[in-house]
Amino acid sequence: MKRPDTNQALGRLLGPPGPEVGCDVCFDELDRYVELELAGKDADAEIPGLRAHLDGCPACREEHDSLVALVGGEPGR
Amino acid sequence: MSAQGTATVRAMRSSTEPAATRPLLDTDSRDWVRALGATGATRDDAVARLHALLLRAARFEVARRRATLPHLRGDDLDDIAAEAADDALMSVLRRLGDFRGASRFTTWAYKFALYEAAVKLRKRAWQGREIPLEPESWSLFSSAAPEPAAEAEQAELLSAIQRAIAEALTPHQRRVLVALAVNGVPIDVLAERLNTTRGALYKTLHDARRKLRKDLLERGLSLDDRLEESR
Numbered sequence: 044m045k046r047p048d049t050n051q052a053l054g055r056l057l058g059p060p061g062p063e064v065g066c067d068v069c070f071d072e073l074d075r076y077v078e079l080e081l082a083g084k085d086a087d088a089e090i091p092g093l094r095a096h097l098d099g100c101p102a103c104r105e106e107h108d109s110l111v112a113l114v115g116g117e118p119g120r
Numbered sequence: 121m122s123a124q125g126t127a128t129v130r131a132m133r134s135s136t137e138p139a140a141t142r143p144l145l146d147t148d149s150r151d152w153v154r155a156l157g158a159t160g161a162t163r164d165d166a167v168a169r170l171h172a173l174l175l176r177a178a179r180f181e182v183a184r185r186r187a188t189l190p191h192l193r194g195d196d197l198d199d200i201a202a203e204a205a206d207d208a209l210m211s212v213l214r215r216l217g218d219f220r221g222a223s224r225f226t227t228w229a230y231k232f233a234l235y236e237a238a239v240k241l242r243k244r245a246w247q248g249r250e251i252p253l254e255p256e257s258w259s260l261f262s263s264a265a266p267e268p269a270a271e272a273e274q275a276e277l278l279s280a281i282q283r284a285i286a287e288a289l290t291p292h293q294r295r296v297l298v299a300l301a302v303n304g305v306p307i308d309v310l311a312e313r314l315n316t317t318r319g320a321l322y323k324t325l326h327d328a329r330r331k332l333r334k335d336l337l338e339r340g341l342s343l344d345d346r347l348e349e350s351r
Contacts, residue, residue, distance in 0.1 A: 049274070055301045056281065057343055058329040065326075066307075066319040073231050074223035099329075100322055102238070102307045109234045113180050114227050 054098075063095035069103045077110045149225035156216055170212065173226060175205035177233035185241050192244065200244065204237035211236070242306040251313050252303045253295045280341050281332075288335040293328035300325055 064072070072090050079086035087094045097104045145153065155166035178201040186197065211232045219228055285294055299305040300321070311321045336343060 052302075053343055056297070056329070057333055058301075058326065060333075063326070066322045070231065070235065071218075072222075074227040078223045078227055099326070100307070102242070102318065106231065106234050106238055109181050109184060109238065110227070110231055112184070113177060113230055113234065 055101075058099040059095035061095050062092050063099060064090075064092040065096070066100060066103055069093055069096045069100070073103075073107060073110060077107065077114060080111065081115050145221040146224060149219075149221055152225040152229075153216065153219065156213065167209070167213070170229065171205060171209050173229060174208045174212070174233040175201060177230045178202075178204035178208065178237040181234045181237035182241065185238075189241060189245055196244075200240050201237060204240055205233055207236045208232040239308045242308050243312060246306065246309040251299060251305055251310060253299050277341065277343075280336060280339055284332050284335040284339070288331045289328050293324055293331065296321060296324045297328040297332070301329075 072093055076086045076090050076093050079089055097107050152166065152170070155162050156170065157163075158166070181204070182197045182201045189197070192200075208229075212229050219225060222228075285297065289297065296310070299310050300307055307318050307321055307325075311318050314321070333343070
């Protein structure tokens with residue numbers, strides 16, 4: 044059994060196994076993806092490859108998480 | 121553009137959609153686009169409101185990261201938020217024609233401010249620090265195994281990874297993979313030091329990861345299975 048740290052380190056090294064979009068496409072689609080998520084829709088089916096990219100790119104992941112927190116915290120959400 | 125996926129993934133890029141298939145704008149988004157595309161006082165007012173919206177988003181990002189930047193004073197953080205809002209405003213106005221109504225206008229605009237603030241904060245956190253391009257530590261891959269057999273397995277794994285990195289990758293791929301995935305250098309920081317972009321750097325990282333996976337698989341090591349089993 045490996046420590047969680049070891050798995051995280053391996054995950055960072057190998058990245059996501061499946062197809063993924065790049066950072067530029069991620070940025071282009073991020074607002075739509077986040078609104079789909081917040082609406083409870085299947086964002087991964089609508090925008091294939093973006094979730095995998097978020098798993099592989101810490102910077103884009105952080106910006107995704109911030110957008111979810113910002114938009115999700117607005118009144119009326 | 122740096123799509124690394126299959127043709128299916130590349131084909132989904134909605135910026136290539138014909139205008140007729142694009143979603144209709146909601147009322148608020150349409151008002152934003154109209155006002156920002158107007159002239160005179162209407163546009164000036166819209167730009168001022170947009171700047172205020174972007175500043176709020178930038179401050180939100182700064183507040184989220186504040187705990188990770190204890191060496192920065194409040195004034196520094198305020199300056200970073202203000203600069204991020206200014207830069208985001210320029211980006212939003214420059215790319216206004218790209219807004220397709222796939223989300224609300226405010227959500228689309230927020231991402232520019234969050235991006236600018238996040239990039240500036242990452243760069244500030246690494247200001248003056250040397251970028252490690254060689255492995256600083258492999259300890260996360262090899263220590264604290266509770267059983268001798270597991271310890272041997274981890275040693276074998278580490279050895280295979282190090283060999284694959286040394287033999288299967290180009291020098292540039294090796295430097296990028298080690299800096300980003302082993303040493304934890306933020307991608308924007310490395311991009312600035314190497315005079316390239318986040319997208320180009322991630323493409324290099326992606327290619328390096330694919331080569332690494334292929335090399336390890338050829339050596340009989342399917343690490344995805346191992347990661348899956350341990351979940």
